[in-house]
Amino acid sequence: MKHSTIFTISLIVTISICFTAQAQTSPKGNDVNTPLHLLQPDYPVPYGLPAKDSIKKVLDRIYNYLDAVTPAQLVNRKTNEAVTDYAKADSNTIFKPGDFRLMSYEWGVTYSGMLLVAEATGDKRFADYTNNRLAFIAAIAPVFKNLFDKNAPASNTCVHRKGNYILETTRG
Numbered sequence: 001m002k003h004s005t006i007f008t009i010s011l012i013v014t015i016s017i018c019f020t021a022q023a024q025t026s027p028k029g030n031d032v033n034t035p036l037h038l039l040q041p042d043y044p045v046p047y048g049l050p051a052k053d054s055i056k057k058v059l060d061r062i063y064n065y066l067d068a069v070t071p072a073q074l075v076n077r078k079t080n081e082a083v084t085d086y087a088k089a090d091s092n093t094i095f096k097p098g099d100f101r102l103m104s105y106e107w108g109v110t111y112s113g114m115l116l117v118a119e120a121t122g123d124k125r126f127a128d129y130t131n132n133r134l135a136f137i138a139a140i141a142p143v144f145k146n147l148f149d150k151n152a153p154a155s156n157t158c159v160h161r162k163g164n165y166i167l168e169t170t171r172g
Helices: 002-024 052-069 105-121 124-151
Strands: 074-076 093-095 157-162 165-170
Touching: 052 105, 052 124, 105 124
Parallel strands: none
Antiparallel strands: 074 093, 157 165
């Protein structure tokens, strides 16, 4: 009986120490007991408030990349020579290929972003990026409309295949 009493007392002391230690630690926050905006991320990416200099560095890197890979230029598709005199544009004249298309929904979003960056930073290069490309598109639009009107087939629909893109335009 003496052994069972010692065992019982030891067991009670051990259990009370465990419960006391557990009671002193606060519960870990999770999405059940804490609002999400108050939780710290549990992954190695150190998010925080970035410095203005680091933001500007990233924006400059983005600008330099996009400016290099989205040329506002026409070329001859057969010779790859630049077409600078728009009056000499013909059915072989295309946008100089780049990583992105200058006329797409996504690039409209990019143009808007560039204008906002120019406004926020005061760096006019970002606005010039958009203004120069939109001026380029506005200058060549009548040229291509004339080419289309002059070369369109007699049917009502013209289909042009280029890579994965199909341009279908109805005359009228």
